[in-house]
Amino acid sequence: MAQRQLQANRVAGAPASSGRQVFPRVTAPSRGALRISAVAEAERTAPTTRGSTPAVPAPTADIANKLRYLFGRNGDYTSTDAYQGTAWSVREKLIDSFNKTHEFWKKEDPKFIYYLSAEFLMGRSLTNTVFNLGLDGEYGAALTELGYRMEEVADAERDAALGNGGLGRLAACFLDSMATLDLPGWGYGIRYKYGMFKQGLKNGYQVEMPDIWLTKGNPWEVRRDDVRFEVGFGGRVERRKVNGKEVSVWSPSERVIAQAYDNPIPGFNTPTTSNLRLWDALPLSEFDLSAFNAGDYDRAMLERERAEAISAVLYPNDSTPEGKELRLKQQYFFVCASLQDVLSRFKAVHGSSWDLLPEKACFQLNDTHPTIAVAELMRLLVDVEGLDWEAAWTITTKCLNYTNHTVMPEALEKWPVKVMAKMLPRHMEIIEVINEGWTKWLSGHLKDVKGEEKAKRIAAMSIIHENPWNKEEMLVNMAYLAVVGSSAVNGVAAIHSNIVKDEILNDFYQIFPSKFQNKTNGVTPRRWLAWCNPELSALITEALGSDEWINDTEKLAGLRAFASDAAFQKRWAAVKAAKKAKLAALIKKVHGDDVNQNALFDIQIKRIHEYKRQYLNVLSIIWRYKQLKSMSPEERKKAVPRVCVIGGKAASAYDMAKRIIRLVTAVGDVINKDPETRDLLRLYFLPDYNVSLAETIIPAAELSQHISTAGTEASGTSNMKFQMNGCLIIGTWDGANIEIAEETGVDNVFVFGVRAEEINRLRKERKNFKTDPRWDELMRDIENGMFGDKDYFKPLVDSVNNMKVGNDWFLLANDFAAYLDAQEEVDRTYKDQAEWLRRSIMYTAGSGKFSSDRTIREYAEDIWHVKPCRPAA
Ligand code: 26W
Secondary structure, eight states: OOHHHHHHTTSTTOOOOOSOOOOOOOOOSSHHHHHHHHHHHHHHHSOOOSSSOOOOOOHHHHHHHHHHHHHOOOSOOOHHHHHHHHHHHHHHHHHHHHHHHHHHHHHHOOOEEEEEOSOEEEEOOHHHHHHHTTOHHHHHHHHHHTTOOHHHHHTTSOOEEESOSHHHHHHHHHHHHHHHTTOOEEEEEEOOSBOSOEEEEETTEEEEEOOBOOTTOOTTOEEEEEEEEEEEESOEEEEEEETTEEEEEEEOSEEEEEEEEEEEEEOSSSSOEEEEEEEEEEESSSOOHHHHHTTOHHHHHHHHHHHHHHTTBOOOOSSSOOOOHHHHHHHHHHHHHHHHHHHHHHHHHHTTOGGGHHHHEEEEEESSTTTTHHHHHHHIIIIITOOOHHHHHHHHHHHEEEEOOOOOGGGSOEEEHHHHHHHOHHHHHHHHHHHHHHHHHHHHHTTTSOHHHHHHHHHHTOSEEEETTEEEEEEEEHHHHHHHTOSEEEESSHHHHHHIIIIITHHHHHHOGGGEEEOOOOBOHIIIIIITOHHHHHHHHHHHTSSGGGTOGGGGGGGGGGTTOHHHHHHHHHHHHHHHHHHHHHHHHHHOOOOOTTSEEEEEESOOOGGGTHHHHHHHHHHHHHHHHHSOHHHHHHSOOEEEEEEOOOOTTOHHHHHHHHHHHHHHHHHHHOTTTTTTEEEEEOSSOOHHHHHHHGGGOSEEEEOOOTTSOSOOSHHHHHHHTTOEEEEOSOTTHHHHHHHHOGGGSEEOSOOGGGHHHHHHHGGGOOOOHHHHHHHHHHHTTTTSOHHHHHHHHHHHHOTTTOOOTTOHHHHHHHHHHHHHHHHHHHHSHHHHHHHHHHHHHTTGGGBHHHHHHHHIIIIIOOOOOOOOO
């Protein structure tokens, strides 16, 4: 029985579909008529459940039923209605699997992993859920019957954009792999009412709009009215004697309710459906009637607004902490609710045998954002459960693990002691006691280090330290608290984990070398290949003779045998061409332009940041444009045409990033209109880059850019998604690019640029660096207004070219020439399509390592020590 068939039976009573089927592309005749009769037809033929034992209704009737009763209207449905109808039908199957899994886990009481993250960038759920549940056959057929195409219905779903970028999406990929590997594990986070802002372009400038994603309800969540916890803020702490023992009693001045919403997470090709529990903040009391009656309407609503503000909106920064109190409130809110939830479930089964807790629960801190968990777990164990400090500390450090995702100094959170003490007075006390214990232990450990040196070493590792920019202010270093409070610390790619060990946390590495590990990131091959590129997947499955690669991507290595097979290359290219046509249609829809689909599709999509060097990409495009302009028509015929696409959001307060977006749109406006070159070169900024846009762009890409300054991109994960979809990479020796090159064959990757170990020296020498004359020319062009807005672009030019004001911190000038050389190598290679396609196939063949299943297996074995626990089919 084909594995996916097995899959389908996971949902009780689901009609067996004959093995795997790709959706037939049906051209629906005039919609209205068909739909009504189809609906009626479906209902007429639906097995009557009334009275008799309810058979699971075939999806067609069930969707029709949802359409009628959810919307109370009969007929004239939009594709959004069809989406809702389908989603609410699939939801029931999902909840069945969720309940079965959790009944089993309740019985088995296995050790659980809890992934604490301020961000979960889930994207859309319909397609992923239908495919992971193995229901794509019947739901595809049902929708066809109803005159819809799955793709079109899927497009009606809003992205759940509860994250900024890499860190948030990684958390989502991890949930898919944890469920697929049957690991008892939940995600815990915040149910933001407004997710990542929607990005628009106004005259080429980024504008932000609120992401109102919940207006039409959310079929993928279940509100748990029985799961609510109180969370306190502010107030004061008293010491009281309780049966002779001094205890700390915290009386918060503000209390809110954390309301749980469960989001079932379906694993692929397994009966397991795990969970993502998100917390919504509610006021303790619904409405202050007495204030209202006293005519003080604002105060009547005040408490509600203050509470709801906590889970209202995602902070849109992905590298610089806003440092706003509300941000810390958000972090403590979900951590406090999550720990109370886990401890109460543990207590319900194991009472107060807290020493057992590390055997039954462990937590992964997704960067420093949930690090307050170190102090909160201590508070719950000492103040609430009455354990003594040492016992509580042993349990806490055993239970917690910390992942670092960035080495950017400005991204490492340090909370002012005064802010922490005001908002979380008891936690600040606990952090002080932790730090005392830690620095005392250190001074013991560093017994042979004497005097000044010793004091300096200890001060350098103190969790509470002066603010280097303002000596009056003391800061709580959340990364240091996470390291001291955890049993494992890991980076997210080999080079990054070394930088963490050798640079940003070297002192700690010297003390606890065994705590430090590497866990190279991964992405789920379900969403990022099998579901977003079913055409390429079908070809891969045919070549490999089964679709087991979806669960076991190492099997993709089998494609190496086909890399130079002309017939296979031809079909591989045909799939890419079809995907390019889709992206061309999208560019047409957004920018109104028809692009040359035989051009090389060159893509850079990620958050806009100076270290990611979208600016360098634009400079190379301007240079390419000038080259084309200076060519004779003859020479132009030999040029490789390119369609360049850049996409990504700039944090709303990140001015330089916004100037980079404007430069992209300004350059695009000029070159896309130039009659001499527009058939050979285009540049488009695609707005509102998010998960579902990535699912359209990545399968269509031929070249993707990962050109961060070496040593700055911790890992990158889009590089892995492009690799899986046979897209070649031009990139620096940075993050996971290095491991991708090792797996794919370094000669197949267009690597350029200075190495991480040279950066510090080159930065010191940057003032005397002789810039490339082509660089100088481009700087002058931008300064002289070749793309308009010259005053607006001046800071951009100064930041990399005027050493009086800027310092080209990310060494664009140093990598410029090598980058242009690499781009020429790209053109030369693209001209040899047999060689290009050979490499493209080698990329997918070498992507096995970069499945998040491999990453999660390593976390489970090396850090979490949790075992698969699979319910019966
Ligand atoms: C406090 C503001 C803030 C918010 C988010 C600071 C830092 C972050 C994240 C750590 C930034 C982030 O998303 N880092 C990315 O994490 C990915 C997953 O590990 C990596 O692949 C990327 O290289 C890294 O930039």
